[in-house]
Amino acid sequence: MSAPKKLFIKTYGCQMNVYDSERMAEALGGEGYVETKSPDDADMILLNTCHIREKAAEKVYSELGRFKGLKADKPDLKIGVAGCVAQAEGEEIMRRQPLVDLVVGPQSYHRLPEMEAKARTGEKVLDTDFPEEDKFEKLKNRPKAKRGPTAFLTVQEGCDKFCAFCVVPYTRGAEVSRPADRILREARDLVERGVREITLLGQNVNAYHGAGPNGDMTLAQLIWELDKVDGLERIRFTTSHPNDMQDDLIEAHGTCAKLMPYLHLPVQAGSDKILKRMNRAHTAESYIRLIERIRAARPDILISGDFIVGFPEETEEDFQATMDLVEEVKYGTAYSFKYSTRPGTPAAERAQVDPAAADDRLQRLQALLTQQQREVQDSMVGREVGVLFEKAGRLPGQMVGKSDYLHAVHVAECDRNIGDLARVRIVSSGPNSLAGELIG
Ligand code: 5AD
Ligand code: SF4
16 A cells, blocks of 8 residues: 555644534545645645635745645645635635635535545646535545534534625625534544533634524524533533524523633624624613623623734824723633724725724723733632543643633642543632632
């Protein structure tokens, strides 16, 4: 038998891309590829790209340029670009960078084995269609390898919301939900392979409405089905839109023990004028009321968010409204970004905010969010939490895992194994993690 071919995948961007990269590796595994951690010994290099912010395409070109020498030494090396930059500017990539053999958009990964075979014959291959089929169902070359205790599972892709700053509706296409039976099958398979915690992924995951046995199911109904899977201990989901936060999902946060007390619910801004110009279809007030309802169902839930500062036409007063909203909500963790113009989106045409003002606002917002994050983390000291151990710590006998609230927790003198879920009392809070001790 010939030696296996080696595949190097570099993943940029969101968890959806991490999941997609795993699926691509599995699909090419069926074609005799094994993954390598270095591009130097690869027979195929795939860049799984992200287009959400800043100069993503430029990064891809400069990364590709670095492979020139490799390709000169090894003419059989195939180079592919996948992900949202591939979707947005596939033909341009092919034109500008002759090193590229293959361009594959996020909806075409199931065609990767055929595309790879074609590329091997020396052909240039590009596929950025939006086919009406479940790519993951077609990507079933799954070896039954053991897995770590946590996994992502994509349940929904694409978005119909068209926030004025965002490329996702253009790069990932319209909102599509996978049928529940396929998700459940995949979840059971993951659990058999050692997974204890599944994070359901979707650009708009709480808009999930996949086909079930009795018509379309909501995300909460799907979660309740997953709740029945023996051996699965924890369920999370991300990312949600405030307007899709249905009652049954709020209720599940209070009643489903496997559903973790953590919710990523981006608001983006606190000024109603800006929210309107962003096409968010909610107000600051409606968001705050929603958070109150969620906290009524699950008082200890940790709220996470995304923010954009310096959106076109944002004034200092608008920015203050974002700061006020943050003060009111109190975030346990958050991601904040300076607005980045995405060509082709409605906001790209509007009056841009002075970059220095945007930088200054971002700094102030991040200082507040960091302070809140710290306070929420520190407030865990003295509490008892569940911890799922993911790896050994740096010190002998130490284990590291994630709490129910997604904080990293170090436990010394820990006789538990990777994949074990334990009750832990938090004893101290450090810069980036908590320390705890096993109970009982
Ligand atoms: N500029 C800055 N941030 C953006 N995001 C999406 N598009 C842009 C953009 N053009 C942020 C939003 C979103 C997160 C995934 O990325 O906050 O929730
Ligand atoms: Fe982009 Fe999220 Fe808005 Fe959809 S809801 S357009 S993915 S920011």
